[in-house]
Amino acid sequence: MKLIKSIIKPFKLEDVKDALSEIGIEGMTVIEAKGFGRQKGHTEIYRGSEYTIDFLPKVVIEVAVPDDIADKVIETIVKAAKTEKIGDGKIFVIPVEQAIRIRTGEQGEVAL
Amino acid sequence: MSLGLAPFLFAQDIDPSVTGSGDATIEAAEIPAEAAEEEATLDSGNTAWMLTATALVLFMTLPGLALFYGGLVQSKNVLSVLMHCFAIACLASIIWFAVGYSLSLTPGSGKDWIGGQDAFFLQHLTADSLNGDHPETVWIMFQMTFAIITPALIVGAFVERIKFSAVLLFSGLWLVVVYCPVCYWVWGGGWLAERGVIDFAGGIVVHATAGASALTLAAMLGRRHGFPRNLKPPHNPGMVMTGAAMLWVGWFGFNAGSAAAADTSAGMAMLVTHLSAATASLVWMLVEWRKTGKPGLVGIVTGMVAGLATITPASGSVGPLGAIIIGASAGIICYYACAFVKDKLGIDDSLDVAAVHGVGGILGTLLVSYLGWKGELGGLGINHETWQDQMVIQAQGCLAAVALSVVATYIIVKVISMLTSGIRVSDDDETKGLDQASHGENGYSLS
Numbered sequence: 001m002k003l004i005k006s007i008i009k010p011f012k013l014e015d016v017k018d019a020l021s022e023i024g025i026e027g028m029t030v031i032e033a034k035g036f037g038r039q040k041g042h043t044e045i046y047r048g049s050e051y052t053i054d055f056l057p058k059v060v061i062e063v064a065v066p067d068d069i070a071d072k073v074i075e076t077i078v079k080a081a082k083t084e085k086i087g088d089g090k091i092f093v094i095p096v097e098q099a100i101r102i103r104t105g106e107q108g109e110v111a112l
Numbered sequence: 113m114s115l116g117l118a119p120f121l122f123a124q125d126i127d128p129s130v131t132g133s134g135d136a137t138i139e140a141a142e143i144p145a146e147a148a149e150e151e152a153t154l155d156s157g158n159t160a161w162m163l164t165a166t167a168l169v170l171f172m173t174l175p176g177l178a179l180f181y182g183g184l185v186q187s188k189n190v191l192s193v194l195m196h197c198f199a200i201a202c203l204a205s206i207i208w209f210a211v212g213y214s215l216s217l218t219p220g221s222g223k224d225w226i227g228g229q230d231a232f233f234l235q236h237l238t239a240d241s242l243n244g245d246h247p248e249t250v251w252i253m254f255q256m257t258f259a260i261i262t263p264a265l266i267v268g269a270f271v272e273r274i275k276f277s278a279v280l281l282f283s284g285l286w287l288v289v290v291y292c293p294v295c296y297w298v299w300g301g302g303w304l305a306e307r308g309v310i311d312f313a314g315g316i317v318v319h320a321t322a323g324a325s326a327l328t329l330a331a332m333l334g335r336r337h338g339f340p341r342n343l344k345p346p347h348n349p350g351m352v353m354t355g356a357a358m359l360w361v362g363w364f365g366f367n368a369g370s371a372a373a374a375d376t377s378a379g380m381a382m383l384v385t386h387l388s389a390a391t392a393s394l395v396w397m398l399v400e401w402r403k404t405g406k407p408g409l410v411g412i413v414t415g416m417v418a419g420l421a422t423i424t425p426a427s428g429s430v431g432p433l434g435a436i437i438i439g440a441s442a443g444i445i446c447y448y449a450c451a452f453v454k455d456k457l458g459i460d461d462s463l464d465v466a467a468v469h470g471v472g473g474i475l476g477t478l479l480v481s482y483l484g485w486k487g488e489l490g491g492l493g494i495n496h497e498t499w500q501d502q503m504v505i506q507a508q509g510c511l512a513a514v515a516l517s518v519v520a521t522y523i524i525v526k527v528i529s530m531l532t533s534g535i536r537v538s539d540d541d542e543t544k545g546l547d548q549a550s551h552g553e554n555g556y557s558l559s
Contacts, residue, residue, distance in 0.1 A: 044345050045404045047414055047464060048451045051345035 001096035001109060002070040006061045007033065008081040008089040013059050019080035020063065023072060027112075031060040039087035058089065064096055066109045155245035161374035162250045168365025169257035173201050173264050176362050179355030180417075181268055183348040184410070184463050188545025189272045190347065190555040196267045196276075200283045201260045207287050208256040209234055215288070216295035217255060224303040227296045244372065254369060255295075262291055262318045268463030269326035272336050273542050276550045278535035281528040286325060289520045294321050294513050308495030309509045310484060310502065312381065313370035315425025315477040316513045323470015324517035327453065327461055332525045333536055335460035337543070349410050356413035360389055363420045367427040380492070381427040384435035385420065391436050392419020395443025414468060418446035421472035426480035431490025434483035441479065442472050474510045481506050 008016060013030065020028065034055035041054040065073050074091055082088055101111040178197035182190045204212075214231035221228050230236055234252065241248035263283040270279070297304040298311045311317060336343065346352060367385040371378035396415025401407040422442035423435055430438065449467035453459055461467065481503035484491040496502040529535050536542075541549035548554065 045400075045406070046346055046349075046408065046410045048400070048403065048447065049340065049343075049454060051343060052341075053345070 001099055001112065002065055002067060003094040003096050004063045004065060004070065004073055004077070005092045005094065006063075006077050006081065006089065007035070007058050007091075008061065008077075009083065009087060010057055010059045012081045012083070013061070016061060016077055016080045019076045020073065023069075023076055025063055025065070025073065027063070029062040031062070033058045033060045037087070037090070056087070064099060064112050066112065152242055153245065154242060154247065155373075158244075158373045158375075159246040159250060161378065162246045162254055162369060162372065165365035165369025166250065166254040166257055168362045169254070169261065169369065170201075170362075172359050172362030172366060173197055173257070173261045176355050176358030177261060177264055177267075179351050180359060180413075181271065181355070181463055183351030183353075183355060184268075184346045185271050186344045186545065187347040187556055188547055190351075190547065191553050192276070192546035192550055193267065193271055195551055196271075196279050197264045199276075199280060200264045200267070203280060203284055204260040204263055204287055205256055207284055208252075208259045212259055212287060212292055213252050213255065215292040216259070217251075217300045219301065220296065224301075224306065225297065226293050226302075227300045246372070251372075255299075258314060258318060258366075259287060259291060259295075262314075262322050263287055265318070265322040265465055265469055266326045266329065268465040269330040269461050270333050271462045272546065273536055274333060275532055275535055275537055276546075278528055278532050281531060282329070282524055282535070285524045285528070286521065289524060290321055290325060290517050291317070294516065297512070298509065304505070304509045304512070307505045307508070308502070309505050310429055310480050310495060311425045311477060311509065312428030313367045313424045315421070315473040315480075316509045319421045319424060319469040319473025320477065320510055320513045321517045323466040323468075323473060324514040325521040326465035327459060327470065328518045328521040329525060330461040330466075331459045332522070335458075336462065337539070339460045340454055340458075346410055349408075353409055353413050356416055360416060360420065363389070363424075367424060371428065377428055380431070384430055384432060384438075385423050385427050387432055387435040388423035388439035388442065389416045389419040391439025392416060392422065392443040392446075395440050396447050399444060399447050414450075414464070415443045415447070418442040418468045418472045421469045422446070422476035422479075424473065425477040426484060429480050429484030429492050429494060431492060433490045434479075437483060437489070438476055438479055441475060445475055446472050470514075474514075477506050477510055478503060 006016070010032075017028070035058055036054060036056055039056065041052060041056060044051045044053055061077070063073060070093065074093065077091060098107060099109070099111040100107050174197065175194075178194045181197065182193045185193050211232055213234065214229055215227045218228045218231045220226055237248060237252070239247075239249070243251035263286055266283070266286070267279070293302075295317050296302040298309060298317050299305065304316075309316070338344075363385055364382050368378040368382040371381055393412045393416040396418065397407045397412040400411040419439040419442045423430075423438050426434065426438055446468050449471040450464045453461050453464065453467045481494060481499045483489055484494045485499040485502070486493050494502045496505065525535065537546065537549060
């Protein structure tokens, strides 16, 4: 099993969610986050005073999937989240040791 | 026209023979005086409007100004700002009842700089007491809402770093030492009123005093950590706009209510108030658009406040064209005043009280001399024969109010610094935010 953690632009959330639903992904966790990479922050101006904003709003999507479809999920997310402009985000893939469905106690891939 | 504010007081205070011939002050004072003597009966229409206007002006502070200021600070300080405005509203009300009304608006037994003591704790008051043709109770309440918003305006100077105890002590003392005398000078029949100053709804009494005191206090209190280059931006511009819009609506009560009647003067005051606000908003937006490349929401609503503060002293004297000129001047001059105070003076008057209210109030107080003059710009008339003569007394009024504000604020801050062992919170508390540090509450939580 793999945990696929994608940091994307917030306005791409709907597109990514729809694309994942289309390939049969039935659950995900979404976290509103802030951060910066090569894009860095930006400046805002209020009443003539300039403010530097280091952390930009981002959305983190976490999906846990069986090993055999991980590549397809990654490909789908990349395709849906890409704008080809700086700040599109990153995907991290993390091995998952165990998954447990709390309601039934089922373990392993059936719990995903 | 500001003389019409307290007709029955003027009946006792003004001796026409003192004021010199050809002075419009005399006529303005004589007519209400006769009216008060001959038919001191209640007019239900005027009373209804004054009741309404009173509610509108309180609405300016609670929650209008509180939200306007609350949205401009960091999220960790939002509650402290709402708390400042709310607590000041309560405190100012009690002080107004105890001594404020008496010192501000009742005859000063011969003194021309401060009112009398006979109305302390409103001991003179009966349910039947009239002020002109509306109940004195309503007049006390209407004026109380002005005494509430004026110290609340100063909150913008000291946000995010002041001790709460210092807020209460400063606001209470300031009301008695600065607001009450200036209110008496202008509206209570004091020396400025005798010289025919025009301040319809508080350019001098409210905005000049608040602005000058804010600048003094901000300079004494010191800058916020990170000022000017590493500050966090306003945490909720939407809240700023919500509060500002409430200020706009409430300002109809502030200015049109200052006619003290539901009459043509009130109608014109409402029209010119609205036009000035709209013009100043657009002009500020355009200046900002040109200067920074983008027209911002915080900018347009700040322009609105500048336009409203600037028309305030003039709203009983200018016509629609004058209002447009006042609004446009406010939008430009107050915009540059913000940068002047923060960048050139280096004073962290955090929410621009001096630049917007102080500069706006003084600007309007001066402009009314010319724009109120009966000429091609549609002025309704001034108290002196020439606008130059009027301008002199207007400038005297501003200077006197600013001087008292600066000196008294300096002394009050020195005194309360001793009482509170420093009016500023610790560095740790400033970093933590006043919501947690001073009030033990949180504006926003995750669940």
